[in-house]
Amino acid sequence: MRSDSVLKQFRVFWALKHFFMGEHTTENSLRHQLYVEWAMMSKWIRKQPIDQIKEYLGVKYAFYFTWLGFYTHLLIPAAILGLIVFFYGVFTFPNNRFSSDICNATDTIMCPLCDRTCDYWELSNTCFYARLTYLFDNDLTVIFAFLMSIWATLFLELWKRYSATITHRWGLTGFTFEAEHPRPQYLARLSGSNHTKVNIITGNIEPTVPLWKKIPATLFSISVLLLLIVVAIAAVFGVVLYRMSVLASLSLTNQSDWMSTYSNIFIPTTAAIINLVCIQLLNLVYDKVAIYLTEMELLRTQTEFDESLTIKIYLFQFVNYYTSIIYIAFLKGKNVGYPAKYLRIFGLRQEECSPGGCLMELSIQLFIIMVGQQALNTVVEMIIPVGLNWFNSLTENTGRLDTLKSTSEEEDLATAVKKPWIEDYRLLDWGPRGLFPEYLEMVMQYGFVTLFVTAFPLGPFFALLNNVFEMRLDAKKFLKYFRRPIPHRVPNIGVWYRVLDILGKLAVITNAFIIAFSSNYIPRMVYISLASEDNTDKGFLNNTLAYFDTKDFENGIAPLSSSYTNVTYCRYKDYRNPPWSPQKYERPTFYYEVLVARLTFIVIFQNIVSLVKVAVQWLIPDVPNALSDRIKRESYLTTQMIIKNEAKKAAGIKEKVL
């Protein structure tokens, strides 16, 4: 009984010490320091104390914050470039002939956008929309796309250098996971198994998963992933149907002027919001499913588990977030046919783009999904921990905590003095996903900022704005609402580097295609240099619109009733011969000239960017010179010491022999 009484005395002493000196020690603690110096929103402009972060959260978490800080820094030039493009659009606004032409085109009657129910409409209705488009799609966009493609390469090259410096600073150069332990879950699941194997590295005997157990699990994972990808794509096309039916029903009702002017804004916006909701719902489902599937795969180490989960979730999220955007950027309105012969899929006409191009709709979609997602994340990230903690504190007296309590005497003490270890235990646990959602969020954002930056030049600016807050919010969350994580040593950001590299490569292609096929840049340039009389874009709008003879409508396609009388010709956005040409509705030479120009642009853009990328990679060494000198110096000193010691030893042996 003696030891019991000693223990009791000790507990009382500790509780009293904490009571009187607690506040003081807390203030000096690393956690408190970090909370005050790093996690406060008011410190947003300060550099992060990464060494202290490493001390408290471990290398793995510190690498995330280091990367996030680096990324946020490099977003500054990108954001400035994007703002320049935007403000160039704002200031050269009055000189833009194309949008002025659209606004003045009250006498241009356009062909109906859907079968039967839709009426003809005036081109000038899209005036506001055309004006907005110009803000993003102006002369600077091509230069911007080029610079951002280089930016993505520079980002990775500079990160490689910076990462090498940090790795060296934290003594992890040449670090290998020499003998990573099996996951506890893996050992637990296989505890009864009699399939064992000798681990080559440690020489221990470990349970192993036979191939006939592993393959079905992997196949099952892949099929579920594919199934959910199909569901995600289906959701996007559900929204396409929504857009088309709203368009038709808006046409049926007697449209007010306001409606017809702004339906170009209203329909894409609501559709994008529905997309965003679908994305969220699917994410919720898939996150749970993916963890379950990865557990089923019985992967030996935490690293393998993380990698499998990362690829699984990332692939799905990629499809989930970007499908709607890819559809608008590359498929929508690209091959719709013409009023006499629409190209139908399952009997449905395809969506058309406004005469100003699909770029504005793409921008709206990007804005809603990217900024909406960020806002949602920030709110969720703040609310869920607070909520869960509150829930935990309610259940304080139940669960495993019971085991910690024994006598009523102590219970009194516990209520009198807040025990910090109980408090900390009550904090949120890191689930099996660990740091994953944080990286995922940032890498999805990086995707928006690189892949579709041409369509939404303000992307980097919003990303920058978000990240400045994100960094401090994450810090607060990690320090205040989550338990201190188990530290892990890692030499770099791991699989995410490869994902960023692939995104950078994809970005060159997507941006080239957006400029070539979604923006009006190439047709305008071709018009100016080949078709225009005075080498300006005067008459360009007229050039992009083809004539259609209303007598040539397919059976039952023409509007049932119309507010316009005596419409003989309506216009539609395409390059086709007019009805009075001998080869009516065939492709004119100009169509081919534009197409050749678009493709040539893609080939040139891709290859020039690749060339510059190779040059940048060649010119920027992976390790900064100063660091490389330092590593050499260290290695030199070590060698010198070894030589001296060996010489001493040799001399000693000689003496002994003599």
Add this chain to the structure above:
Amino acid sequence: MRSDSVLKQFRVFWALKHFFMGEHTTENSLRHQLYVEWAMMSKWIRKQPIDQIKEYLGVKYAFYFTWLGFYTHLLIPAAILGLIVFFYGVFTFPNNRFSSDICNATDTIMCPLCDRTCDYWELSNTCFYARLTYLFDNDLTVIFAFLMSIWATLFLELWKRYSATITHRWGLTGFTFEAEHPRPQYLARLSGSNHTKVNIITGNIEPTVPLWKKIPATLFSISVLLLLIVVAIAAVFGVVLYRMSVLASLSLTNQSDWMSTYSNIFIPTTAAIINLVCIQLLNLVYDKVAIYLTEMELLRTQTEFDESLTIKIYLFQFVNYYTSIIYIAFLKGKNVGYPAKYLRIFGLRQEECSPGGCLMELSIQLFIIMVGQQALNTVVEMIIPVGLNWFNSLTENTGRLDTLKSTSEEEDLATAVKKPWIEDYRLLDWGPRGLFPEYLEMVMQYGFVTLFVTAFPLGPFFALLNNVFEMRLDAKKFLKYFRRPIPHRVPNIGVWYRVLDILGKLAVITNAFIIAFSSNYIPRMVYISLASEDNTDKGFLNNTLAYFDTKDFENGIAPLSSSYTNVTYCRYKDYRNPPWSPQKYERPTFYYEVLVARLTFIVIFQNIVSLVKVAVQWLIPDVPNALSDRIKRESYLTTQMIIKNEAKKAAGIKEKVL
């Protein structure tokens, strides 16, 4: 005087020992073993004994032979693929409608190939040429181009793995040049200089080159390089003029039938030989110049010197070897205009391609330059060392060797017994270029095998044939004619890896362009799918030839005298409207359709190859699993030993304290 006599006795002993036992020791020596087991041509099928090579020649030279062996091995599948394409051409020869059509087209009168002096000619004259073309340009070429682009990536990825294994085997993993010494030449040139600097790594004081001395030298280097590149390009265009004037003069003389049939083969062949001679002459000059320039740059270490020299010579050689090929592949006959309006540069018409496309001429050019260069190299590599050694043996009694001799007594001995150290000293010295010419030769060959492989599918086969010999010839040369090199430790093949990587990237572009613009593949596919009546290539030849009304010739362009009478229409290879069309000589829609198809092909080809490349890089880890396990095991054992030792130490200290 006593030591002198000892020395004399020793010399006599050594000479006698060598005389009686010399043969025996030589046979057991590493050099002799290598000579018998590795350098013999009869051992060509055997794997190289790379560890022994490393022992004798040092790591740097052993890495060259390792790489060469690896490259030669991987050439085997490439050579097989190339042979399949070639033999597919041979076997499907009779079914090829396009070349048969050309051979039967005796009534197709073509427009003259040069102004005034050239006559009309019959298309069937190019019959033999068209048949040859089919051997290289058939249905399999596209698949071959795709596979070879992937091959280049696989080559690098697999080399990375193999190289990692070798590096580990030779104990060089993580090797850094910790403190590379300055070059002796550098120190000698700067011996009087009073600009000094402390070396960060070793702490020694070293002379340094001030910036105002370095910049002019670098600028001078660059300007000389640029100047010689311009000369190399001028040489190529000189040969173009040669081709054009030979064509004109052949037309002036009364051509025999033989001549008109084979001039398509004769002219490109002689032109290519002239190209090859020019290339050789320029190389001779530039090699000397480049070494001089690099010495002028005062580079501190041998590594820096080598790298600067490598880039300098490689850039020049690239232009020197490939310009004529690039001209034929991408410029020749691409935009020549049409008989009524030729596009002239400095008043000269441009060269045209034969109706079968420029591909055959490209193949001839490649064959002459690649195979010719290889044959030349092999001869030069064998003759020059033998010759130089013979020359050295003539001058044996002069030069620095004098200092080795002292008394007439010894001189007698020297003539009686061949001193091996004198023999070895008499061998050739490695110049400042070291291993460089060997790498250069192979990398230039790699360029031919990847960049232009579509135009000459037999390239890999000839390369393979050459390398099997090259490997053993190099070995013999290194063992027999050159002094044993000073060993250098290197962790990999250095800058050449990057050059190979860039060549692999370039290859995707060049092959895509060759198929799109030099081969007949795309026009034929477009014809079959869009213009043909029965979805075969029947009538394709006729489709590629435009009509020209001989009344429409520019002033003074029409042939002065002609052996054909009453030619009203002649044909030329282009897509243009016939003279009876309302827009005569304008571009028809088909021209644009073909152009769009060509560009689309390039975009698709490039992006699919890039995708597969990324996948290959992702799937093949840089270090083989077995090796990675081994490294981890080593690291684990080291850690365990350290822990044990530390524990022992700690236990010892404890005991002492108690």
